Amino acid sequence: MANTFELIASSTVGAGGASSIDFTSIPSTYTDLAIYLSARQSRSEVVSNTRIEFNGSSANLSCRYLQGTGSAAVSSSSASYLFAASPANTATANTFGNSYIYIPNYAGSTNKSVSWDAVTETNATGAEAYLVAGLWSNTAAITSIKLSSLSSDNFMQYSTAYLYGVKNA
Amino acid sequence: MAAGSTYEPIATTTLGSTAASYTFSSIPSTYTDLILVVRAALNAAGDIYVQFNGDTATNYSITTLYGTGSAAGSTRFSSQTQALIAYYGNLTSTLGNTNQIVQIQNYANTTTNKTFISRGNNAGSGLDANVGLWRSTAAINSIKLNNSSTTFSVGSTFTLYGIAAA
Numbered sequence: 083m084a085n086t087f088e089l090i091a092s093s094t095v096g097a098g099g100a101s102s103i104d105f106t107s108i109p110s111t112y113t114d115l116a117i118y119l120s121a122r123q124s125r126s127e128v129v130s131n132t133r134i135e136f137n138g139s140s141a142n143l144s145c146r147y148l149q150g151t152g153s154a155a156v157s158s159s160s161a162s163y164l165f166a167a168s169p170a171n172t173a174t175a176n177t178f179g180n181s182y183i184y185i186p187n188y189a190g191s192t193n194k195s196v197s198w199d200a201v202t203e204t205n206a207t208g209a210e211a212y213l214v215a216g217l218w219s220n221t222a223a224i225t226s227i228k229l230s231s232l233s234s235d236n237f238m239q240y241s242t243a244y245l246y247g248v249k250n251a
Numbered sequence: 252m253a254a255g256s257t258y259e260p261i262a263t264t265t266l267g268s269t270a271a272s273y274t275f276s277s278i279p280s281t282y283t284d285l286i287l288v289v290r291a292a293l294n295a296a297g298d299i300y301v302q303f304n305g306d307t308a309t310n311y312s313i314t315t316l317y318g319t320g321s322a323a324g325s326t327r328f329s330s331q332t333q334a335l336i337a338y339y340g341n342l343t344s345t346l347g348n349t350n351q352i353v354q355i356q357n358y359a360n361t362t363t364n365k366t367f368i369s370r371g372n373n374a375g376s377g378l379d380a381n382v383g384l385w386r387s388t389a390a391i392n393s394i395k396l397n398n399s400s401t402t403f404s405v406g407s408t409f410t411l412y413g414i415a416a417a
Contacts, residue, residue, distance in 0.1 A: 086258055086259055113263075146318060146374055147320075147378070148317065148323055149318075155318075155323040157317075158320060186350045192345075192346045195290070196374075197352055197372045199370070213370070213378055215349075215371075215372035215377065215378035250410040250412075
């Protein structure tokens, strides 16, 4: 059987932080993409949001999400952004949030739907769980991915992101 | 996860013509878990279901946690003849606008009933996380995908992966 889950690229944020994590020149030779993100942002809050953009475009992104806050479950949507939560700088020290982002048929000629699960558990109030249904209404093949702070803050040192390609044959 | 050989494609299909259903058959028992990735459309928006081993009896149940974009909730469907894999995160008539991902744990054992977790994603109507149960101790050797509409659209893609523990 084929080896179907292959690392394409990875990124680790160094000292001083980074305003974005970028994957470029993504080959079209896979079927789906998977991203594992471990992140913390510099914003002076407990939680911040990480957004994703494709091919250098911030247009035609939308999402609906289910958010668990530790005390309630709520759902909302965005007609402009595709995002999920990450811990920020006043969260429990040394705590990073996890995200799993799956993008089927990223190189195809239809719109691109996205599945995104994220958690920011910190053993404190303000921690959140996010389930996100996202859409990039664009038929272009995805060749680059940008992860950044929705509030224009930085990813903090030791944040990591791994991009995998998934082959169906 | 480092690159390895434990995540393997078992079968995939892209429909060249419309189809009322699609079945993965002769699923080998050599893996530990299964992952099903659906990227499909229907002739009209609707639901998508799974049936295992051709069982059409009322042996399926599902509990869903969902978000619509304005409300969050949970509900259960008991004693069903097939199992929803998405509730608000269901299919549309536009290919590429939704996805559904199903993880079926310990599918080949012959001792316990079979459970699965699924995620349905539809940015236009909502999303869900679901846990499903098939009350059968048989090893799963086929998976049939049904829908509540008439047909899956041309270009719909269904892919089944196996995860081997060792």
